[in-house]
Amino acid sequence: MAKPNEVRGMSERVEYQCPKCSGTRFFIDVTQSADVDFLPGEEHEVYDVAGDVTWDKDSMACCAQCGEYKFLSAFATKADVGGQPSNAARPQRRRS
Numbered sequence: 001m002a003k004p005n006e007v008r009g010m011s012e013r014v015e016y017q018c019p020k021c022s023g024t025r026f027f028i029d030v031t032q033s034a035d036v037d038f039l040p041g042e043e044h045e046v047y048d049v050a051g052d053v054t055w056d057k058d059s060m061a062c063c064a065q066c067g068e069y070k071f072l073s074a075f076a077t078k079a080d081v082g083g084q085p086s087n088a089a090r091p092q093r094r095r096s
């Protein structure tokens with residue numbers, strides 16, 4: 001009995017894809033916690049950078065292929081992204 005050809009990668013949709021060039025590789029502005037001591041003047045000391053590197057749909061992303069730069073949500077292939085991204089609604093980078 002003949003087994004149907006398995007289509008790998010084609011049928012499975014990726015989470016984010018560039019609408020312009022169909023690229024799936026992005027440079028994402030990630031968030032990570034840093035232990036920083038601000039010193040007088042414009043000096044500062046970075047003691048540690050720890051924790052997970054995170055990003056979400058409101059992170060800025062740049063398509064590695066064509067350079068399209070926008071919110072990661074704009075590259076989402078799923079239609080569950082509600083509303084228009086705006087600069088005012090950007091999440092705080094600070095984590096407490």
Ligand SMILES: [Zn+2]
Pocket residue numbers: 018019020021022023063064065066067068
């Ligand atoms: Zn692109």
